[in-house]
Amino acid sequence: MNPTKIFLGAFLVNNILLMRFIALCSFFGVSTSINTSVGMSAAVIFVTLLAAWVSWVLYHALLAPLGLVFLRTAVFILVIAGLVQFVELFLKRYVRALYSAMGIYLPLITTNCAILAVTFLNIDYGYNLLQSTIYALGVAAGYALAIILFAAIRERLEDSPISQSFRGYPIAFVGASLISLAFLGFASLFGITL
Amino acid sequence: MSVPPRPSRLRYLTSGIVKENPVLILMIGLCPTLATSTTTSDALGMSAAVAFVLIGSNVVISLVRRFVQPEIRIPIFIIIISTFVTIIDYALQAYQPSLYRVLGVFVPLIVVNCIILGRAEAFAYGHGVFDSLLDGIGNSLGFALMVVVMGVIREFTASGSILGKALTPAFYRQAPMLFLLMPPGAFFLIGILKALVNRFGIGKG
Numbered sequence: 001m002n003p004t005k006i007f008l009g010a011f012l013v014n015n016i017l018l019m020r021f022i023a024l025c026s027f028f029g030v031s032t033s034i035n036t037s038v039g040m041s042a043a044v045i046f047v048t049l050l051a052a053w054v055s056w057v058l059y060h061a062l063l064a065p066l067g068l069v070f071l072r073t074a075v076f077i078l079v080i081a082g083l084v085q086f087v088e089l090f091l092k093r094y095v096r097a098l099y100s101a102m103g104i105y106l107p108l109i110t111t112n113c114a115i116l117a118v119t120f121l122n123i124d125y126g127y128n129l130l131q132s133t134i135y136a137l138g139v140a141a142g143y144a145l146a147i148i149l150f151a152a153i154r155e156r157l158e159d160s161p162i163s164q165s166f167r168g169y170p171i172a173f174v175g176a177s178l179i180s181l182a183f184l185g186f187a188s189l190f191g192i193t194l
Numbered sequence: 195m196s197v198p199p200r201p202s203r204l205r206y207l208t209s210g211i212v213k214e215n216p217v218l219i220l221m222i223g224l225c226p227t228l229a230t231s232t233t234t235s236d237a238l239g240m241s242a243a244v245a246f247v248l249i250g251s252n253v254v255i256s257l258v259r260r261f262v263q264p265e266i267r268i269p270i271f272i273i274i275i276s277t278f279v280t281i282i283d284y285a286l287q288a289y290q291p292s293l294y295r296v297l298g299v300f301v302p303l304i305v306v307n308c309i310i311l312g313r314a315e316a317f318a319y320g321h322g323v324f325d326s327l328l329d330g331i332g333n334s335l336g337f338a339l340m341v342v343v344m345g346v347i348r349e350f351t352a353s354g355s356i357l358g359k360a361l362t363p364a365f366y367r368q369a370p371m372l373f374l375l376m377p378p379g380a381f382f383l384i385g386i387l388k389a390l391v392n393r394f395g396i397g398k399g
Binding site for chain 2: 018019020021022023024025028070071072073074077078081112113116117120121124164165166167168169170171172173174176177178180181183184
């Protein structure tokens, strides 16, 4: 499959948050301000790429040849948890600037389903390493786009006169619905199907 | 001391259904609620899969909780949960292939469903086997209630039928309202449901 199509499909057409409903916990939990959304997005992009590589290599070099494919759920989630810990320690020790920007979001990432979903989907779609990288990048970029757009809307909602019943989550859901409606306009862009 | 222990045990079962409904009150486990509620039968299938994992992991975690050091409890929980997820993943593939194709990646993703890890951490790690079983059943029913309610509404408006049975006149089924079936409609519907919960104060106190 064409790399551009893989990227655009993951980035816009099948946007992980707005079209596929993966990683909604962090979508609603972190999107209360643009700053936290940017930090979270950076952490997600970084860890998704690493996780896609590590899980792809593990699956094709270890699990598949040994006939241990049934262990992939347990292995992938543990690998991601270990990877996040390792990245956190590494950044804290060697790359202080990056750590101060996204450090506090790293522990939250272990349970971010977007990353685990990417590792599973790379296997299910039968992508090679390059395609997996592009897919991971597209998903993470789509995550960043959706959550930052949504945060901008939620910051405005803070000061708006909203009826009591709709304050907080309900109006956030309606806002997400409207952004999702806009993203529905990307459906079948360049012939990429939902 | 005159209060018998029975009512308090029953509370473990019922609190997860309405008062502390994981989806609508605590707002966790949103991804599968929105993604797998497109039809009533998918919603029922997903509810059953989540119930299997939640009840199973709750029971096993409360069984082994005395041997698990607090420092390493989360990885242990994850291994136990992923064992049950793998079982249901392969069972669905073998016995319900059409359902498995619809649910897709959401079956393995049950492993990071916040409801399951949340109940393990908040309940099963500190309670006995029977109480954890009740808690697992209650929370499974609470999740199922939300997914199935959404599944029924979405299937009914988008196809004029429930569980494949036509319930509306033919002219509606020829041009049904597809909005709620699509991703924006799912967000909109849960927003309205949450607003109704706020309006009528369900789950407070």
